[in-house]
Amino acid sequence: MTDDNPVNAHLNAYASGSAQVFQAARDQFVVDRDLHIYLHNGVRVTRRTVSAPADVECPYPGLAAFESEQAKWFFGRDRLVAELVGKVGHQLDEPGMQAVIAPSGAGKSSLLRAGLIPAVAQGALPVRGSAQWPQVYLTPTARPMPALANSLAALTRLPPEHVWRVLHARPAAAGALVATEMRRQSAAVPLVIVDQFEELFTMCANPAERVAFVDALTSLSPRGTTGPPAALVVFGIRADFYAAGFDLPSVRAALQDVPVLVPEMSESELRDAIVCPAQLEHLDFADDLVELLLRDLGTGCATDGYPAHRLPMLAYALRATWQTRHGHTLTVAGYRATGGIAGAIATAAQRTFTRLSSTEQDIARRMFLRLVRIGDEDVRRLLPTDELLAAFPGKQAHPVLAAFTANRLLTQRENTVEISHEALLRAWPTLRKWLDEDRAGNLVRQDIEDAATGWIRDKRSNSVLYRGNRLTAARDWAAQPNHGLSHTGHAFLAASVRQFKRGKRIRRATIALLVVLTVVASVVAGYALDKRDEAEFNEMVAASAELMKIDSTLAAQMYVAARHYGHSVHLDSALVTSQNAPLATVLFTNYGNNEQLGFSALAHSPTTDLVAATDTTTKLYLWSGPPGPPTVVPLGGQARREPGVLAERRPACRRPRRRDVPGMGHHEPGDSDTGREAGARGAGRPGGHGVRRAGTLSRHRRAGRQRPLVGLGRPGRTEPDQRRAGRCAGRHPHHGHQPGRRSPGVRRRRHRAPLGRVGSATRHPDRAAEAAGRRTRARPGVQPGRPGTRGRHHGR
Template structure:
């Protein structure tokens, strides 16, 4: 039994009479169901049923299909269709200048996410200046383009502002959006004014772009008196997001330009273009020339314009906006061109919750304010659906989004043929339209506004989850439409890569495919299986033929295997050489172009992962900043806090600076403090400028915010860095007669040792950091002392003499009477640095010679035992430092490298990392207190940081490049 149709609309208009005739024709044919008519006419059930619904005149092609399916007289119905279309055109012309009746006062004067239409012009305020600018430009030019961000209100300006104004001047205004078939849209919108059929006009437009000029002249001359046609093309960016045929896109643009450039042109063209599609527009050479003098920019509204846009629509229906709400809305929206849809939506929701005739701040808050009103509306709509309807809603909204690759996601207009015919989809469609989330325009469905894409987190999450699937499904939709248009031609089926990409959709339980798409995919898979079966048969025949030459094939395969093996070896050697060469070039390039160097090193590492390419890549991934504009001599990080409670608070007690503070010093006479909490983006917090000459030494007092600095002015200054942004000087000491080159606090913080070019090592009592007391002087060195260090328990003090090549070990159990325990020459040329391991009696020394880094066991302090001499550096090593967990040892060398060894087993250290690419000598390095970063200071004033866990950094190398 055929389903019962809904009653025709009231009235006796030409469309209603035409629909009544179609229904009578169906009854005369025996009342076939619409499913039967769809099978005969090759149109969807929804298309055929809407043709006889009486709400709008169906297209001539749909009418022909309906009549043929019912066995009617096609010629008679074609004539009747043309008569009805002419009656509609005459009625439209007669009512073009008739003012619209006043709006029902209960209707909202705010359209929400939808743009203002021509019937809402009396509620459209705030863009008067732009409208006047457009009108002025149109009097001088025949081609203009309105550019604005998504959500800036371009459609509202064109439809509710410019178009009514032009119609009031007696001009003929035709508006359209390009869609996926721009020439078809042009033909459909010109058919009624030109008293022709869309099919005929489409053929003319495709024949030559200049025919658009003739059609528009025909429409203009049909009017009484001089007239012009203003063609408004809104959402011009759909040419690039929905139209997939470049030839049709270019044909459409050429037609518009030709119509405005003709010497006897009777039209003017206004484009509405999203600002981020300027680049695709100027890719068309002729359009780029036309846009040179045709652009009008739609920016953000100022405060006065926003005031009018918010208040005047309410005043038009006898209401007003509360002052607090007005101030809040203007503050939220001013300066942002893309928030107008969210503003309109929030006002519409506030209107629904208004108190009498006043739109209040409380009503706006209950709607979710401007930030959440859209989300609240969309979520309320979604949560009110059943589980099956929610699935249908997800598929529906994903179909209404064109997923961008190099551009942002945009909304997409679809026809009813893309939608499933199930009741759940129909219910979702009806509810979404009632909530103003989508717009249903005859056979077309689209999102009300693109603000929904970014303003509804759930939709954004769907898009991120299914982005690749959406692209595949979109390609499947377009291919299925082409297949149906070609009457299911087997040559249009999916094959190869496209079929492999679409195959998962055939087995997915909830792929959201329409019946046509499922039929197309199944037909493609069946064809693939048939081709695979044929290929299998061919392979069997080939195997039978191959059996006769098996011996020859075995010989050939053996030769091939040997050749392939040799080729692989050659390729591996080639890759190794190329990767090594590229890695070397990358480190050499790093200081001039870090980004390019990182990319080159990453390419080398991917080509041939190995120790050399890994070191080069990590060298280019170091974070770098200019700490000093002169040579940098020292850096210091706060020592690792010990287990257990510390001493008293204040500058002299516990609670030292956080582990994210770094101190650097250099020839510019300053000490600089840096916040390295974000290692890739350090921030300078303070510059300490108390020294009168270069600063060579820095030391943090354990468990305390006290920093000691010393240098060529022979002064030691103690600083309180409790507030790293405003340090203050605590004390100034003058213990030496020459440059001070080394400082170190004892682990307890109660002793400070200084040493310098005069060869003296001086102990200070720093229980009071504001009045340190001088202690014992430790004789023994005959030349400058370059480094001093305390053991973890504070009992031993080591000093390294750069000139006399000696390391002296002192027992400082009694700070007033130190005892010399050992005195030896660890290196052949010079001794520059000493460092104790945080765990155990292990001492690292560095200097010059063939093996400039050595590890010593100090179980018996009087007899240091050499455990190992580390290979690698080719020049003197000026600084060594252990990581807080004692697992790693880092060394800074004058050969412009920094190395890290794993010293878990001190007798068998293993080199873990070699950092290269520095332009000058690496003078100092330190691990951060948490051991997660290595910081290097270079002679050229730059500082570099690198995580000590490269395995965590390498997988994210792309992000660093």
């Protein structure tokens, strides 16, 4: 019978022999397509139900949210749907995004999918023709801008690549793009719904992309403008991400401007949500089952309300009870068999897990870990189905995914898969154990998987590979057994290691090349220094050999200095030769004595060490014995002030004649003017030219020259002018031998001692310096007065 009212029926039975006859204990009746029979044999009553074929659709979605196609089963939110429709319609006059805020599990997604979308499609907006306005529904995912571009491309019927280029270049151009296309096609104002808005913070790791996504949404319905917007924008966000939304100005304005809050359902709304879907499917509830459900949920006079996260548990418990129904009746026994509201999810998940093989259980563990984003608060994550399955070899993951999807623990939409509700993360102890047993390792695995996904998306670019400490930590973690890394993660990590080793080889080769270049440069520099020293050595030896003809003392010093640069047979021979050459010895210097005037003439005794000199102050200076201060003897007359030279002692080239100098005898008849000048006139008569007898050292003064040849003495150096003075004295035309040549047996002796200013060099230093500059020409690169310098007499 097909009548819904109970129909009385009578059963007559006959039996023969040992057969037993049962009598109906009470009236028999038929409900819809189920036949319920109660029989008793006088001892007990037996109930038997003959059910109709199980082609009835379950009106309870379980952990998943209601879809728009399931709107006929969506009860208990009529008032909230009407409020939301009114707020959305208000955007037509005052544009601005509309926010829907709700705690996790309160039914936010069901309100948008099964409440708002069907209501607008049924013409609930106060605009004629609004029932035909296009609608798009999306979630941000890890790449919010591509997701929005694809949705707007479907809305405007433009190529996704074109929409993506526009949004990528200028996100705020989304409003103009949609408005232009909508006006061209029709006068419709589309509805854009963004659910799971919190994914913008939990899944998108690029702050710039977050801002661009919000800018694009804001341009669709800009706040503060007049007239219909380009689109009606509604977004749903979890209440615990309310503070995160305040970091984005446009989102903050929407959150502050009268958002729609999803509160707990009242008891009457809960009854409607439980009973009304069953009545549409001709389902019946056993006695007291509805009260038991409400009590387990947490409603009643003794409580302030049920926890919001338990509403998905109620939906799943109802679905599990429907699966164990008795015909078309949901029974208390069937409800208790599911574990009730508190244990229905865990029972179903564990039952599904235990039916898998050991290999499939390991795949399930790795699969669920990839579907959870681990952080301060663990949340589910949406993954492309191909990406999730690619982490496992072959098709081993396909039956695992199908088993959990059939029990509504996982939800597949088009090409994506996710955990049906985050209540599973709290309700299934096994999953909680997987998440907590190696949380640090799971974080490393999650980072590697995310990086591997970006690596594949960027066409395996080397720029996103791990390096440095990050690679070291990832390799250490991957070395542990049972890490659960996917094949994509393995490939990414292997590519990172190869890149690291390649870079290491390049660095080693670079360092080796730099070392080789450094060694080569050092060798070349050393060779250049050796050649420079060799050139200086050869130059010094050549200069010493040339100077040996003129000044043996300076030549000997230069030979000694050259010995520090190198060795040669010629240099050793020259050193021996210079040791046998006559060297000059300085008897007295006038270093630092400003009162002592220059010497005008001097003479040397051929038989003793006595040396005499006169100056322009009518004084006679005598030296005898070792070098030291002279003995001063006053003389009569007035001498012309004339600069002098240093006193030196030389062996005589030939025996000189007597002088009118104390201790030197008298002049013999026939003496030349030279002897008399030095002994008599030269010491006290102006214009004297000094001693001209051979074997003495005199200051040489050429005719017409106003300044004498005076050197500016410095400690430890022999000045060019002093050497020139010695050379001039040795080449004087009155010596009796050829100019510039030494007589045999002559030995010059000089001692390197501190020399000072004498004569006009002390009293007129500027003139002395000018005279020295005119008379001395030094070799380029060699300072005058140093080894290697040859003083030359100008005008010679």
